[in-house]
Amino acid sequence: MKSNQIKELKKRLLEIAHLASISRLLNWDQEINLPAKGADYRAASISELSAILHTKLLNLDTDNLLTKLKKEVDSQKIRGKEAIIINETWRTFDRERKLPEDFVRELAEVSSKAQTVWIEARKKNDFSMFLPWLTKIVKLKRKETEYVGYTVSPYDALLDQYEPGMTTAEVSKTLDNLKVFLVPFLKQIRDSKQKINSKALNGKFPIDKQVEFNKKILAKIGFDFDAGRLDASVHPFADGLHPHDVRITSRYALNDIFYSVSSTIHEAGHALYEQGLPVEHFGTPLAESVSLGIHESQSRFWENMIGKSLSFWKYFYPSLRKDFPESFTKLSTDDFYKAINKVEPSLIRTEADEVTYNLHIILRFEIEKGMIEGTINLKDLPKIWNSKMKEYFGIEVPTDSLGVLQDVHWSGGGIGYFPTYTLGNLYSAQFYQAMKKDIPDLPKKVAEGNFIVIREWLRKKIHVSGKTYTAESLVKKITGENLDSKYFTEYLTEKYTKIYNL
Ligand code: MG
Numbered sequence: 001m002k003s004n005q006i007k008e009l010k011k012r013l014l015e016i017a018h019l020a021s022i023s024r025l026l027n028w029d030q031e032i033n034l035p036a037k038g039a040d041y042r043a044a045s046i047s048e049l050s051a052i053l054h055t056k057l058l059n060l061d062t063d064n065l066l067t068k069l070k071k072e073v074d075s076q077k078i079r080g081k082e083a084i085i086i087n088e089t090w091r092t093f094d095r096e097r098k099l100p101e102d103f104v105r106e107l108a109e110v111s112s113k114a115q116t117v118w119i120e121a122r123k124k125n126d127f128s129m130f131l132p133w134l135t136k137i138v139k140l141k142r143k144e145t146e147y148v149g150y151t152v153s154p155y156d157a158l159l160d161q162y163e164p165g166m167t168t169a170e171v172s173k174t175l176d177n178l179k180v181f182l183v184p185f186l187k188q189i190r191d192s193k194q195k196i197n198s199k200a201l202n203g204k205f206p207i208d209k210q211v212e213f214n215k216k217i218l219a220k221i222g223f224d225f226d227a228g229r230l231d232a233s234v235h236p237f238a239d240g241l242h243p244h245d246v247r248i249t250s251r252y253a254l255n256d257i258f259y260s261v262s263s264t265i266h267e268a269g270h271a272l273y274e275q276g277l278p279v280e281h282f283g284t285p286l287a288e289s290v291s292l293g294i295h296e297s298q299s300r301f302w303e304n305m306i307g308k309s310l311s312f313w314k315y316f317y318p319s320l321r322k323d324f325p326e327s328f329t330k331l332s333t334d335d336f337y338k339a340i341n342k343v344e345p346s347l348i349r350t351e352a353d354e355v356t357y358n359l360h361i362i363l364r365f366e367i368e369k370g371m372i373e374g375t376i377n378l379k380d381l382p383k384i385w386n387s388k389m390k391e392y393f394g395i396e397v398p399t400d401s402l403g404v405l406q407d408v409h410w411s412g413g414g415i416g417y418f419p420t421y422t423l424g425n426l427y428s429a430q431f432y433q434a435m436k437k438d439i440p441d442l443p444k445k446v447a448e449g450n451f452i453v454i455r456e457w458l459r460k461k462i463h464v465s466g467k468t469y470t471a472e473s474l475v476k477k478i479t480g481e482n483l484d485s486k487y488f489t490e491y492l493t494e495k496y497t498k499i500y501n502l
Pocket of ligand 1: 266
């Protein structure tokens, strides 16, 4: 009886997974291939499919199937992998059913319109144009927190969607600790006499040759081209349709090859995670990533800890030189390494270096927490933003387009998402520490081009277990400790003390 019910649940989940996969494919196609006139019709197709998915998700409990199974799990009659499938499915279902259909539709509509207004407001550098829409979004998101429920901060209810189990209080504490380190550390770097010339990276790099170089890196670090592909888009992304079909994109600039290389390695980190999920569990939470933070730990790890390390370029620089002799023959490996790791306070989050990146996130987290908890007045946002930029980065914000209006997240309703970027950085540093203990001579292996040991370590420790562990328990299992920002600050200190002679 029980096994029949589980079989039925898996069948329903598999249907959802296939439809979700089709929806992802439509999205991917929209970014890569869609003719301009097809945009409206594509949006309609995707929204039609979203409605079907919503219904299918609620229908998981038809005949009380899921409710019954959840009771069996709660009374410990079902344990192990099946209990994980049921608990995690319940979590998604429970959130979905708490949101009234009218509310979901209103939020989708308002976010869609708000995004259009935001694009225009950013172009015109006009925050007042965006303000009424942001006000609507925040009001709806606060309503969402009431529907979903929370015990301490309403922000908990939003964060939980992206980083299950993590609380606002924990994030606040972790990010505060990090800020106490980062602000003076950045000042120390700015005051250093060591100046780095990143212009040395500029040159002329034909796009087709860049693509070939990026593919070379992907193949070497273990991206499976028989189970994925690389394309180009304005904003790079990774999308896993199935472990055997993982699509990534990069972006290209003719004068700067590192622009594409860093994006490609970042997205490859996401892709390796998706390709490493266990195929046999496709459709169930056992073949899904733990959280956005853990996903980002994979991309950040490859992008920064590996892709911006000296060992990595000891291996790849000769090949880069061979492909682009005019630009790099005269630049030493060491100077190249320094140039790609230049630290500089800047206005735009997505272009920030490893040291300043998290200050951008801390600023956004503090503001969005205030928006949801109702402690800040939305019309003061530009003023608050600019004063925090001054305080944390030491720079003036010339326009709102380069300040409070720069990110897409708030206009799309993605409040609670930002902290997962920094959590990803912190997880990655802590995992890296554990990896170095497990793999002797790791930098030497990297310098020899042996990246597969790394991919296999990540696969075994993280990828194959899907959602078996929460982020918290996974960190504990792998590193023996709870999440601690000291691993990240130690990593930064060691690396940048050498680069900047601190
Ligand atoms: Mg990412």
